[in-house]
Amino acid sequence: MTKYSVSQGFEEDLLLLDKPDLSSYKPLVFGFKDKSALQKLLSEKRPEFHDQLKGQVMELNKIRNPQKKITAEEQELYYRKWMSEVDSVSYGLYVYYPWSNKLVHTVTKEEFIELRTSRNKHKITEDEQAKLGEATVGVIGLSVGQSVALTMAMERSFGTLRIADFDTLELTNLNRIRAGVSSMGLPKTIVVAREIAEIDPFLNVEIFNEGVTDSNIEDFFGKDKPLELLIEECDSLPIKILAREKAREMKIPVIMDTSDRGMIDVERFDKMENLPLLHGLCKVSGIKELMALDPKEQMEVMMGMVDFDNLSPRMKYSFGELGKSLSTWPQLASDVIAGGGNAAKIARMIVLGEDVPSKRYYFDVSDHMQISNEM
Numbered sequence: 001m002t003k004y005s006v007s008q009g010f011e012e013d014l015l016l017l018d019k020p021d022l023s024s025y026k027p028l029v030f031g032f033k034d035k036s037a038l039q040k041l042l043s044e045k046r047p048e049f050h051d052q053l054k055g056q057v058m059e060l061n062k063i064r065n066p067q068k069k070i071t072a073e074e075q076e077l078y079y080r081k082w083m084s085e086v087d088s089v090s091y092g093l094y095v096y097y098p099w100s101n102k103l104v105h106t107v108t109k110e111e112f113i114e115l116r117t118s119r120n121k122h123k124i125t126e127d128e129q130a131k132l133g134e135a136t137v138g139v140i141g142l143s144v145g146q147s148v149a150l151t152m153a154m155e156r157s158f159g160t161l162r163i164a165d166f167d168t169l170e171l172t173n174l175n176r177i178r179a180g181v182s183s184m185g186l187p188k189t190i191v192v193a194r195e196i197a198e199i200d201p202f203l204n205v206e207i208f209n210e211g212v213t214d215s216n217i218e219d220f221f222g223k224d225k226p227l228e229l230l231i232e233e234c235d236s237l238p239i240k241i242l243a244r245e246k247a248r249e250m251k252i253p254v255i256m257d258t259s260d261r262g263m264i265d266v267e268r269f270d271k272m273e274n275l276p277l278l279h280g281l282c283k284v285s286g287i288k289e290l291m292a293l294d295p296k297e298q299m300e301v302m303m304g305m306v307d308f309d310n311l312s313p314r315m316k317y318s319f320g321e322l323g324k325s326l327s328t329w330p331q332l333a334s335d336v337i338a339g340g341g342n343a344a345k346i347a348r349m350i351v352l353g354e355d356v357p358s359k360r361y362y363f364d365v366s367d368h369m370q371i372s373n374e375m
Contacts, residue, residue: 022186024098025193027201032090041096047103053092056107056115057082063118095201099194109202116200117156128352129156135351136160138220138227140212140243141234142167142188143331144259146177147340148231148347153196153203157348160204161196162220162227163189165234166211176336212239221246229347230254235328237302242287244269244277253350257339258306259331260315262363264342266356279360281305312366313374338363 030038041047058075070078092111095104106112117129124132137158139145142165152158165188169179173188183191189207196205211234212220221227230247232240232254247254247269254267269275276282283304284290290298308316318330342363349356366373 020182020185021099023190025190025197025205025207027197028096028098029201030094030096038094042103045096045101047096047101049103049105051105053088053105053107054079056092056111059115060107060111063115097194097197106201112200112202113156120155124155124348132157132348132351133159135228136162136222136225137229137231137347137351138162138164139231139233140164140220140239141232142192143173143177143233144257144336144339145231145233146188146192147336148233148255148257148343149192150178150195150199151340151344152347153199155344155348156200156203157344157351158203160206160225162206162208162222163192164208164210164212164220165189166209176331176333211236212243214242217242217246221250221252226250227252229350231343231347232256237298238287238290240305241277241282241284241290244282245286248275248277255343255346255350257343259335259339260306261310261312261367262335262339262342262361262365263306264339264346264361264363266346266350266358266361268356268358272358275358278305279358281307281360307360312364313372317375338365 028041030041032038058079061075061078062070092105092107093109095106096102097104107115113133117124120129133156135158137152137160139149139161142149142163145163145165149161149163153161167188169177169183169186169188169191171181171184173179174181177188177191178195179191187207187209189209193205193207196203208216208220210216221230227250230243230252232243233256234240234243244254244267246252247267251270251273253270254265256265256267257263258265265278267275267278277286281304283301284293290301293301303319308319311319315329318326322329346356
């Protein structure tokens with residue numbers, strides 16, 4: 001007897017629907033000189049078109065004339081004059097996002113960057129912004145790392161970003177990772193790269209979907225173009241050690257945000273030769289010694305690195321619940337986002353050559369407000 005499913009017809013209908021794009025993360029940028037390729041794309045994809053060129057042109061006029069109080073009427077007159085002198089259709093760039101099938105009309109790359117960074121001045125000077133735009137930064141681990149990467153992208157604190165994570169986005173990640181439910185199942189690298197491209201299509205993002213491994217660590221740290229800074233946010237203890245050994249060898253500074261009590265570690269391997277890993281809190285000399293330990297001994301190494309006695313009361317309690325009521329340690333969006341902002345600011349300071357000492361820092365709101373965080 002054949003079992004009849006009441007959902008059979010509906011299931012077949014679902015199978016006929018378009019499948020999501022799981023791989024693209026780089027936008028396509030067309031100038032009007034690429035008119036034939038652009039017309040082909042319009043014909044084949046029929047993208048959703050977003051044309052806010054007028055607003056961008058008027059914004060440029062405003063930021064270039066800060067001494068004037070330009071009225072809305074004056075802006076309209078300016079735009080009409082601009083339109084009489086410029087062919088708006090052929091002006092600027094057309095940016096196509098394959099994963100969303102959206103086409104966006106922007107001003108030129110130089111004008112886009114000028115506009116995008118105009119509200120950074122003078123907290124970031126023009127010379128500093130230019131220097132940041134040449135920087136190559138690496139991020140390992142894209143839960144906490146996503147918050148750091150996106151903040152740096154918004155401030156345009158890098159020109160090239162290398163991101164590494166082997167994991168895919170799951171529903172349990174959405175308590176702290178800014179993404180939508182339609183992104184579930186995507187590699188975390190793709191999620192982050194797409195969001196950065198939506199903010200600024202001219203930032204270069206290189207992805208390592210398998211995470212950092214023995215076989216790709218040389219490529220991640222860069223042979224031809226080495227990292228200027230590493231932000232290490234992965235869960236894997238061996239990779240934490242391996243990455244620091246490589247950073248120390250190449251004299252690359254490391255930042256780590258732990259998203260508990262606002263704890264951030266800065267390790268200036270670029271300033272101090274043979275600096276101990278994690279300020280000497282790491283009780284193994286390197287990856288070889290770590291891998292000779294059993295799992296219990298490795299956990300003791302991890303507890304030493306996070307300085308268990310100085311964790312928040314709720315995090316201490318949570319560690320005791322691992323394997324009981326918890327499958328992994330908790331992370332809150334408020335901690336992750338605040339830590340991402342603090343880490344991004346420290347990253348900017350280091351790239352710009354400021355003297356940020358090697359140290360463990362705490363930016364603990366509860367401590368500053370003298371509020372107990374007991375269970």
